[in-house]
Amino acid sequence: MEYLYPSKEVAGYSQVVKAGKDLEFCGLGLLKLGANEVCNLKTDDEEAVLVILSGKCNVVVNGKEFNDLGERKDVFSGNPASVYIPIQSSFKVEEAQGFALEAAVVSAKAEKKFEPFVVRPEEVVCNHRGILNYQRDVRDIIVANGEGKVHRIVVGETISCPGQWSSYPSHKHDDYNPPYEAKMEEVYYFKIKPEDGFGIQVMYNDDLSLRKAYMLKDGDTVIIPEGYHPVAAAPGFQVYYLWVMAGDYGRELVPKDDPKLAWLNNVAPLLK
Template sequence: MRTLLTPGKETELIGLELADLADGETLDLTRDTEIAAVILSGVVDVDGLGTAGGRAGVFDGPGHTVYAPPGTPLRFRATGGPAQIVLASAPLGDGTPGRARIIGPADQAVDERGEGNWARTVRTILGPDDDAGRLLLGETINPPGNWSSYPPHKHDTHEPPREVRLEEVYLFKVDPEGGFGIQLRYDGQGEEAFTVRDGDVAAIPAGYHPVVAAPGYSLCYLWVMAGQGRQMIPYLDPDHAWVQNG
């Protein structure tokens, strides 16, 4: 298990880890946090819950995620070949934990959002109406050259119903793997832009954060959010909201 993001260091609440299992290898874990284990590729048997996975990679289509409340012992065993799992976690806070279960493709909301060169596919794995305490997560697919998280939005101020405060992290996958995308982040304090490649992560504590895929390369990012409650009320940048409202 490789640590990608550590709460109290790169993030406030969200932890992110990555496990690469060889065929037949097992992973045992019990955490005092709420967790969601996303099967990026391969197949795993999960003791007490069943079999999860089956896609060769995130660009094949929606996959499987294992959700577990705090204190749940889990054992994953890769079967039929290697498997890659990303583990997202967050403290439960005041939320009510969901039941341990496997979330399959049929359990996810898959939406086509935007238009033109900001059209993308969003697979919501754990949304506000799903059985969980704090975590929100899903996968976004950018076609080559397209933008997402667009029009630019933020969710760093807690002023419901205008906006809710949620920190967010991204884990990027690129197809073909040698490609790249650009992650922007800006607010009233400044702005930054950085290249993202296959396997990179980004922690987004605040600010607007649009993403673009380079021409010729599809971009996927697993997004994980946690904060105050489980509403998703992004605030659009007023300078660019006209793109959606026009």
């Protein structure tokens, strides 16, 4: 099975990962609009989050307007503005700056319908995590703040500094084993700065029947149905990834660390 979906330059809306086909729960689409262009979309049986990667737009969800959203020039330049879109909804996205818009539409299979809402940049919860050469900045877009407002979807962003690892110590969430591990699929969408750089996605499981590594380029996508999945940024380049998670047993994030790397968590407090 291939987990890497290489970048493709497509104008308008393109579906990259389809829930119910590529994965059971999670999906990802990309939206690229020129000046003043408009795109009309539907969610059907998936709840979705429109994450503005760059540019500014107006969004209408089931007749409810959310205007002048987005204020960053790229994903490395601050927190995103995002819109939650319920199942069985129609929504319109209009570029609003007279330049260009790039956004991602992450989604998850859902049965419960909620109201649309906006997560503004100042509402994103930011944390700096890790020590030594596995440091990163994590932006929670819809995580704990989504309880009672969404069904399954969990969304955020991570930025790894040059030469640093993230999603490390390696963890997984592919086995329902409460309270020690949640079972949730995940999708990563990557951006690299500068764009001609690269990162590395490693994927493996305990018995190494899964043992893969991918060279990540700007605009690539990786699906994560199973296994540990650390990411490395090559020296000289920042690596960003948007992540969406969903499963059938709640939204609480309970990853299981690779037991062979657990000692890192024990020494980390001593090295801070």
